[in-house]
Amino acid sequence: MPQAGAEEQNRSNRGSQDGSSRETDLWVEQYGDILYRFALVRVQNHSVAEDLVQDTFVVALKSQGSFRKQASPQTWLIGILKHKIIDHYRSNHKTVSIEATTASGSGTDDDSGNTSGTKIPVNQCKEWAVTPEKIVEDGAFRDTLNSCLDRLPEKSRQIFLMREADEIKSEEICKVFNLTPTNLWVTLHRIRNQLKNCLEKNWFK
């Protein structure tokens, strides 16, 4: 919504005392909300998301030279934010027990590669005739997806979003959460099945 953005910018300009907005002020106005929403989806905590946005701007400020060279500052800032989010997961991980990742309603919690929770009942394998980019425009679908994701343990949700949404390599996720590759693959398989079942129960009926 470019109109709303412009309005907001006017308001802030009027609000600044010396009348001349600094470049960093403009960053906050132009990219603050976009970065905040990006972080909020991933960390699900208002004040953590705010801190991460601020940290992102601080890093950007320290490398202003590169900021000016960016064809798309937004993409660049989101790239910084992604790393900040990973750092946050990493520091958070030290305080959360491993059970939080692997605890799930279905399947077993060992990491021996046992996939007893991953049987695929034939009747649950109907084609999903949807186009992802289109169906996410539907608010009701987003609510369903949201509640399915919210049912995952916090760490599973983080791992899953890192892998599927942000395309972070398996090796890096293993490092952040201190998992073996096998452990990660089993975890991801289990999460995918959980979400598939949840969506099938609540949307693709």
Add this chain to the structure above:
Amino acid sequence: MITCEEAGKLISESMDHTPPLLERMNLKMHLLMCKVCPTYMRQLHILRGLVKSWATGAGRFLADKSLSRESKTKMKQHLRQLDS
């Protein structure tokens, strides 16, 4: 031939790394013979697409969630201090 359970595991794993040649061949064979697993594979890829579209669209979908005026002011001040 590998079972559907083993194929399911390989289908998911293939989305995260390239399994060894033998496993890839086993999966290929299975997918040719099985009626269920190809659908399962398509579902997991659609699921990935859904989550990706949902997460990248967050900026639009969460239009009601914004930084407060107060937070923005604080952020600006903080950055000004660092910048001076």
